Amino acid sequence: xxxxxxxxxxxxxxxxxxxxxxxxxxxxxxxxxxxxxxxxxxxxxxxxxxxxxxxxxxxxxxxxxxxxxxxxxxxxxxxxxxxxxxxxxxxxxxxxxxxxxxxxxxxxxxxxxxxxxxxxxxxxxxxxxxxxxxxxxxxxxxxxxxxxxxxxxxxxxxxxxxxxxxxxxxxxxxxxxxxxx
Amino acid sequence: xxxxxxxxxxxxxxxxxxxxxxxxxxxxxxxxxxxxxxxxxxxxxxxxxxxxxxxxxxxxxxxxxxxxxxxxxxxxxxxxxxxxxxxxxxxxxxxxxxxxxxxxxxxxxxxxxxxxxxxxxxxxxxxxxxxxxxxxxxxxxxxxxxxxxxxxxxxxxxxxxxxxxxxxxxxxxxxxxxxxxxxxxxxxxxxxxxxxxxxxxxxxxxxxxxxxxxxxxxxxxxxxxxxxxxxxxxxxxxxxxxxxxxxxxxxxxxxxxxxxxxxxxxxxxxxxxxxxxxxxxxxxxxxxxxxxxxxxxxxxxxxxxxxxxxxxxxxxxxxxxxxxxxxxxxxxxxxxxxxxxxxxxxxxxxxxxxxxxxxxxxxxxxxxxxxxxxxxxxxxxxxxxxxxxxxxxxxxxxxxxxxxxxxxxxxxxxxxxxxxxxxxxxxxxxxxxxxxxxxxxxxxxxxxxxxxxxxxxxxxxxxxxxxxxxxxxxxxxxxxxxxxxxxxxxxxxxxxxxxxxxxxxxxxxxxxxxxxxxxxxxxxxxxxxxxxxxxxxxxxxxxxxxxxxxxxxxxxxxxxxxxxxxxxxxxxxxxxxxxxxxxxxxxxxxxxxxxxxxxxxxxxxxxxxxxxxxxxxxxxxxxxxxxxxxxxxxxxxxxxxxxxxxxxxxxxxxxxxxxxxxxxxxxxxxxxxxxxxxx
Numbered sequence: 001x002x003x004x005x006x007x008x009x010x011x012x013x014x015x016x017x018x019x020x021x022x023x024x025x026x027x028x029x030x031x032x033x034x035x036x037x038x039x040x041x042x043x044x045x046x047x048x049x050x051x052x053x054x055x056x057x058x059x060x061x062x063x064x065x066x067x068x069x070x071x072x073x074x075x076x077x078x079x080x081x082x083x084x085x086x087x088x089x090x091x092x093x094x095x096x097x098x099x100x101x102x103x104x105x106x107x108x109x110x111x112x113x114x115x116x117x118x119x120x121x122x123x124x125x126x127x128x129x130x131x132x133x134x135x136x137x138x139x140x141x142x143x144x145x146x147x148x149x150x151x152x153x154x155x156x157x158x159x160x161x162x163x164x165x166x167x168x169x170x171x172x173x174x175x176x177x178x179x180x181x
Numbered sequence: 182x183x184x185x186x187x188x189x190x191x192x193x194x195x196x197x198x199x200x201x202x203x204x205x206x207x208x209x210x211x212x213x214x215x216x217x218x219x220x221x222x223x224x225x226x227x228x229x230x231x232x233x234x235x236x237x238x239x240x241x242x243x244x245x246x247x248x249x250x251x252x253x254x255x256x257x258x259x260x261x262x263x264x265x266x267x268x269x270x271x272x273x274x275x276x277x278x279x280x281x282x283x284x285x286x287x288x289x290x291x292x293x294x295x296x297x298x299x300x301x302x303x304x305x306x307x308x309x310x311x312x313x314x315x316x317x318x319x320x321x322x323x324x325x326x327x328x329x330x331x332x333x334x335x336x337x338x339x340x341x342x343x344x345x346x347x348x349x350x351x352x353x354x355x356x357x358x359x360x361x362x363x364x365x366x367x368x369x370x371x372x373x374x375x376x377x378x379x380x381x382x383x384x385x386x387x388x389x390x391x392x393x394x395x396x397x398x399x400x401x402x403x404x405x406x407x408x409x410x411x412x413x414x415x416x417x418x419x420x421x422x423x424x425x426x427x428x429x430x431x432x433x434x435x436x437x438x439x440x441x442x443x444x445x446x447x448x449x450x451x452x453x454x455x456x457x458x459x460x461x462x463x464x465x466x467x468x469x470x471x472x473x474x475x476x477x478x479x480x481x482x483x484x485x486x487x488x489x490x491x492x493x494x495x496x497x498x499x500x501x502x503x504x505x506x507x508x509x510x511x512x513x514x515x516x517x518x519x520x521x522x523x524x525x526x527x528x529x530x531x532x533x534x535x536x537x538x539x540x541x542x543x544x545x546x547x548x549x550x551x552x553x554x555x556x557x558x559x560x561x562x563x564x565x566x567x568x569x570x571x572x573x574x575x576x577x578x579x580x581x582x583x584x585x586x587x588x589x590x591x592x593x594x595x596x597x598x599x600x601x602x603x604x605x606x607x608x609x610x611x612x613x614x615x616x617x618x619x620x621x622x623x624x625x626x627x628x629x630x631x632x633x634x635x636x637x638x639x640x641x642x643x644x645x646x647x648x649x650x651x652x653x654x655x656x657x658x659x660x661x662x663x664x665x666x667x668x669x670x671x672x673x674x675x676x677x678x679x680x681x682x683x684x685x686x687x688x689x690x691x692x693x694x695x696x697x698x699x700x701x702x703x704x705x706x707x708x709x710x711x712x713x714x715x716x717x718x719x720x721x722x723x724x725x726x727x728x729x730x731x732x733x734x735x736x737x738x739x740x741x742x743x744x745x746x747x748x749x750x751x752x753x754x755x756x757x758x759x760x761x762x763x764x765x766x767x768x769x770x771x772x773x774x775x776x777x778x779x780x781x782x783x784x785x786x787x788x789x790x791x792x793x794x795x796x797x798x799x800x801x802x803x804x805x806x807x808x809x810x811x812x813x814x815x816x817x818x819x820x821x822x823x824x825x826x827x828x829x830x831x832x833x834x835x836x837x838x839x840x841x842x843x844x845x846x847x848x849x850x851x852x853x854x855x856x857x858x859x860x
Contacts, residue, residue: 035393036288039391049334114389115389143411143448145414
């Protein structure tokens with residue numbers, strides 16, 4: 001089993017219960033691809049019915065990155081940065097799916113666009129939004145703060161969590177609702 | 182060219198001959214927005230007068246909105262439209278639903294479904310992108326709701342999303358619901374029975390495609406601002422008590438509460454998830470289930486729901502969206518509000534004495550409704566209150582129940598729900614028809630109109646309030662925020678507005694049009710609401726917002742936002758890229774309302790006499806202050822409304838000018854041809 005690196009984690013329900021809204025998946029695919037659809041998100045909400053105790057999965061950024069090693073176009077279609085984060089260059093990705101099969105975890109943490117058009121088949125993998133100054137968008141936009149980074153301390157209180165994210169709890173009341181925007 | 186918001190096609194699914202056709206969504210949009218407005222047009226064009234709910238000629242139209250699947254909050258909601266089984270008399274109606282099913286259908290490449298005909302054998306429809314299969318439901322028939330959902334996942338994979346009926350729908354029980362993920366149901370119209378009549382157990386969907394919103398920057402703005410999401414942790418909390426107001430009781434060992442979202446992409450979590458509560462089927466196992474507004478009364482109903490003006494009348498300083506109330510997270514009160522003392526006045530609910538709180542029995546009642554696929558609303562608000570009231574008045578002795586009827590006895594609740602679900606015996610057949618029909622079969626004078634002696638006001642302490650044993654309002658529905666019956670504790674302008682909203686539709690309108698307005702308007706309405714143009718404007722605003730909710734789509738708990746009146750138009754444009762002003766979308770809502778009017782007029786004989794007489798008698802029982810409305814005032818109120826809508830005062834039928842103003846000249850011609858165009 002590969003050793004995980006810095007990655008996105010789901011907090012325990014005693015801290016925050018996943019509401020099942022799929023905001024994490026939606027925000028991910030919108031920011032990266034401008035669409036919403038199951039083939040495009042790099043984070044996964046595994047729905048649990050009927051108990052509604054949903055589980056969130058994302059790439060664990062393994063230190064030995066077997067997905068990268070298996071890529072027939074590694075260095076071109078799959079890139080490895082100085083922090084050990086593997087990302088995908090879709091212009092070069094041929095959609096072969098070997099990276100998905102190489103993933104050490106079940107379910108695999110790499111998504112694949114399904115399409116009858118082979119040219120549209122592309123791997124989609126979490127890169128922790130490495131070019132985004134605010135960090136992973138899924139974390140920022142989770143309405144209930146049920147996900148965070150594995151190497152960061154669990155926020156202690158609701159107020160603390162909101163401050164950490166830089167989002168005032170009741171922003172609209174100040175800037176929009178009463179005509180001050 | 183990229184298609185924004187909409188997918189562009191609707192599947193016409195014929196169960197009789199197992200064929201699938203493709204309808205171009207753009208035959209209907211943007212003129213009819215999406216959702217219910219599109220369904221209204223399709224139904225008007227395709228279903229002739231004389232068709233009943235259970236006839237193969239009845240069509241079940243399921244529509245998403247242009248925001249569905251885009252990630253715009255509340256867009257995950259979608260709507261079913263058909264002739265309803267549970268209305269009295271049967272009429273065309275709608276029923277909204279959350280979950281992930283609407284988004285999944287769009288991922289599969291469809292904006293909606295037109296389900297027609299009747300399958301020869303129990304069937305379910307499996308939709309996987311363009312591939313739509315008619316499969317045998319023999320292995321599913323008879324299964325409870327969750328077992329049927331599990332069987333579909335077993336057959337087609339964990340990622341398949343389904344919408345199913347339970348045994349109640351199979352047995353044409355008129356309160357039967359449709360259930361999708363997260364215990365989301367379309368319940369109000371008895372559409373589960375319409376599915377059952379079509380031999381349709383379920384449809385299940387897997388989609389591999391995408392939905393593309395037009396304006397992603399705006400979409401993120403909406404995600405941050407609609408409903409003011411707190412963006413903070415929502416922990417599971419241990420509760421030591423359950424219930425509200427006088428129904429609150431300690432729970433031995435407590436229970437755990439979480440909050441979940443109802444639908445794909447929402448930014449709120451207003452559904453209360455009750456975790457590890459008693460199961461109806463095993464003393465050893467527990468279940469998780471969702472409780473929304475009415476569910477809390479399954480546990481105890483010796484006192485009605487309390488009310489505060491802030492729940493209906495809002496100010497700039499203090500406006501609380503219902504989603505914040507349901508998640509127990511109201512925003513801080515702004516003490517600078519000049520009306521603060523009035524807004525937050527606690528108005529206690531009536532003493533009802535229906536049943537004492539019982540956590541185990543309430544959990545069992547909820548679980549049985551979930552698994553049988555029955556509308557909880559009518560079980561809690563109507564069947565069981567009727568049992569309690571009739572028992573108190575000594576009316577049940579001769580009916581022939583197999584055990585002592587008692588709404589406080591868990592064994593009786595089990596027996597009764599089993600009986601109506603499977604329509605066992607003479608009483609099962611009678612009550613399986615729903616309460617409106619059951620009381621008519623048994624005899625209205627005794628079994629509906631007998632006055633229950635257990636209702637007392639707490640607004641005027643000691644005042645005894647008449648209420649009939651059967652809490653029927655109009656169209657085969659039960660009271661809802663109507664000044665009497667369940668959720669009676671609203672002020673007079675509020676219940677008059679809600680009664681007027683109910684009058685022109687075919688079912689309880691409060692799932693899309695809980696009445697809201699500003700406190701300034703309440704002051705302007707004054708003490709003569711039946712002659713207030715301000716109140717009429719307010720009714721029309723709420724009705725139009727209701728049309729938008731099921732069409733754009735958005736949600737009753739986030740709309741209307743009285744401080745952001747263009748919200749729905751902004752959602753629409755963000756989804757589709759089609760410019761839509763607040764005035765434009767209001768016109769589209771008027772158009773949808775007119776289509777509903779056309780359907781009820783042409784197919785179901787709707788006119789002024791019919792609807793005024795359906796609602797007025799229900800308002801003759803006193804509200805918590807002992808007040809009613811006179812025939813003269815009620816008719817003046819209706820006159821004002823018709824005038825403002827552009828409908829003829831004598832008949833309630835829209836004039837040609839009104840039809841044409843909203844681009845419906847063809848319907849004006851149709852109405853002229855059947856003698857229903859006012860001179």
